[in-house]
Amino acid sequence: MSKPKRLHPAAVILHIVIGIRNSLFFFILLFVTLFDDKLLYAFLAMLALLLLIIITSVLTWQRFTYRVEEDELRLEYGIIIRKKRFISKHRIQSIDLTQNILHRIFKLTKVEIETAGTGAEAEASLICVTLTEGEALRAELKSISSREQHENEIEEEAYLAQTITRKQLLLAGATSGSIGVLLAIAGFAFSEIERFIPSNFYDDAYRWIIGLGLLIMVLFIVGTLLLLWLLGIIGTMIKYWNFTITKVDEDIVITRGLLEKKQITIPLKRIQAVGYAESVIRQPFGYATVIAEIAGGSNEKGEDFSTVLFPIMKVEEVEAFLEKFLPMYVNKQNNMQSLPKRARKYYIIRMTIPALLLLGVVFFVFPHLSWIPLILLAVCVGLSLLQHKDAGYLINGQKLLIRYRNINKVTMVLHHKRIQAFNKKQNWFHRKENLARLKLSIIGKMGLGKHYTIKELDVTDVDDLSDWYSYRKKG
Amino acid sequence: MRKPPEHTISKDAIKAWKITAILYEAIAWVLTIVGFILFITIDFPLWIVLIVAVLTAISTYFSIFMLPKLRWRRWRYEVFEQEIYIQHGILVVSRTLIPMIRVQHVETQQGPILKKFGLASVSISTAATTHEIPALSNEIASDLRDKISALAKVDEDDV
Structure with a gap:
């Protein structure tokens, strides 16, 4: 693969589409300003702009070449300023293949190559090559010479894999975050409607009609909510369609997506922490999302910016799942150290103060709406009790399991060697009551740190x- | 983490912090004076000006006369062969451990005020966090930087 290659000619079309999208503003501007009296000029100008985009797209495609030479991926590109970018094979962290609809019609793929460098953009992005070429390129860049023959021997079927079932997918959609918002809206809407009903009873003449109107309104609202919920389900299904996680040697490969097919490669070495999140809606049904923290410049976003390893599964299944894919993150012990009782009041106070302030303001400004912050207050108290109950930690050799809840209950397993810094904080009240706040930092996305905090642990803990954590030997 | 770290930072830090605070407070006082001028010339509401003046006076007292000393008293650090141990904070006491093998780079910095007192600050970066030890004397700061940099070995398994 040493001859410089161009991208697939369809790349020109993609460049044109991107070009038009980026200059859409100019098109609209031209149209609006010249619409009245100089329509012809407007069309001419637009035509010129379009031509310019087409020419630059063709040139961009023509100038862009790539080749693999001496264990390096070498890119040459640029119309006016010629650029050469060489990326060493050994520095490549991940190679992602993405296919949108256009790609899939012509059996093409986009290849994104990332190194550990920071930034949201991939270091090298081949926007359009044939699928076979993309896979060949990945195989070539992934293989480090010693492993090369070895890899050919293993058949595809030998790799561990797990695919999302239809039922799981449906469940994931039905319990996705959007439903919480919808329920809140529904609750609000219904209670507001109730307030309007009595006034309608007085007028007998209009009662029937307005009653009907009300019925239509209620139906309309319920219908809208159902529709939104369905949209949420469809959105999740499109995103996680055929979600498959595969373990290939030292990498985890995730493929997913219905319209845009994504393939993400995560080297095991880049994983900083693995765990599962139980969202408020999924927890009652015993479901959780398996997540991981990955170091590096990946722009793949999941829940709370963590990478999703599996969208939904029963909490009991998580252990078996990790055993299969990431055995070093399995935790079998179950005697977690919780927070002391005296910590509870801090949690309650912290959560209720904003709600109380809101209640105060609403009470004086809109007294008749006081019930909204009252409900909020109750929710906050409930949540704070759960936060206190769920938080804890467990040391298991070199592994540390931590559990905390902001809204969703998150359990993470961290390795001693992955923790970058350890921080203990105490305010004046904490010192009086022998409590302390723990903060652990690990490497996160895009060169930023990810910090885990457990508040109000016992100071001896x-x-x-x-x-x-300390590397010093204790005498 | 039961005992606080051993070393304090340079006592001149108090002076340096005081000067920095004076510069900031000067801005607040200028605003207060402008308020008074506005009150005299265009009848700007006096109560607003008075509130600003009182707030400025309080913050001046705290940030110039009280906090620098308390802050200095709390600021401690200790560098072991295997890790760095830092303590700081006035109301909230924070203690941090940074293992040497996690240190990515160390640097010393010196602004004009620190320079006047022959001080420098040392900042230590890991892949996820940055920690600063402020206001050490020049020699201690550069010794510390060299020492940490020598002790900071790269972990084989690092990303």
């Missing part, structure tokens, strides 16, 4: 953890 935090000190024990610091002994566990």
Whole structure:
């Protein structure tokens, strides 16, 4: 693969589409300003702009070449300023293949190559090559010479894999975050409607008609909510369609998507922490999302910016799942150290103060709406109790399991060597009551740190953890 | 993490912080004076000006006369062969452990105020966090930087 190659000619079309999208503003501007009296000029100008986009697209395609030479991916591109970019095979962290609808019609794919560098953009992006070429390129860049023969021997079927079932997919959609918002809206809407009903009873003449109107309104609202919910389900299904996780040697490969097919490669070495999140809606049904924190410049976003390893599964299945794919993150012990009772009041106070302030304001400004912050207050108290109950940690050799809840309950397993810094914080009240706040930092996305905080642990627990973390030998 | 770290930072830090605070407070006082002028010339509401003046006076007292000393008293650090241990914070006391093998780079910095007192600050970066030890004397700061940089070995398994 040493001869410089161009992208597939369909890349020109993609460039044109991107070009038009980027200059859409100019098109609209031209149209609006010249619409009245100089329509002809407007069309001419637009035509010129379009021509310019087409020419640059063709030139961009013509100038862009890539080749694999001496263990390096070498790109040459640029119309006016010629650029050469060489990326060493050994520095490549991940190679992602993405196919949108256009790609899929012509059996093409987009190849994105990422190194550990920071930034949201991939280091090299081949927007359009044939699928076979893309896969060949990936195989070539992935293989480090010693492993090359070895890899050919193993058949595809030998790799561990797990695919989302239709039922799971449906469940994932039905319990996706959007339903929470919808329920809140529904609750609000219904209680508001109730307030309007009594006034209608007085007027007998209009009662029937307005009653009917009300019925239509209620139906309309329910219908809208159902529609939104369905849209949420469809959105999730499109995103996680055929979600498959595969373990290929030292990589985790995830493929997913209905309209845009994505393939993401995550080297095991880049994984910083693995765990599962139980969202408020899924927790009652015993379902969780398996997530991981990955270091590096990946722009793949999941829930709370963590990478989704599997969208939905029963909490009991998580252990078996990790055993299969990431055995070093399995935790079998179950005696978690929780927070002391005296920590509970901090959680309640922290959560209720904003709600109380809101209640105060609403009470004086709109007294008749006081019930909204009251409900909020109740929710906050409930949540704070759960936050206190769920938080905790467990040391298991070199592994540390932490559990916390902001809204969703998150359980993460961290390795000692992956923790970048350890922080203990105490305010004046904490010192009086022997409590402390723990903060652990690991490497996160795009060169930023990801920080895990457990508030109000017993101070002796935090000190024990610091002994566990400290590299100094204790005498 | 039961005992605080051993070393304090340079005592001149108090002076340096005081000067920085004075510069910031000067801006607040200028605003207060402008308020008074506005009150005299265009009848700007006096109560607003008075509130600003009181707030400025309080913040001046705290940030120039009280906090620098408390802050200095709390600021401690200790560098071991295997890790760095830092403590700081006035109301909220924060203690941090940074293992040497996690240190990515160390640098010393010196602004004009620190320079006047022959001080420099050392900042230590890991892949996820940055920590600063402010206001050490020049020699200690550069010794510390060299020491940490020598001790910071790259972990084989690093990303």
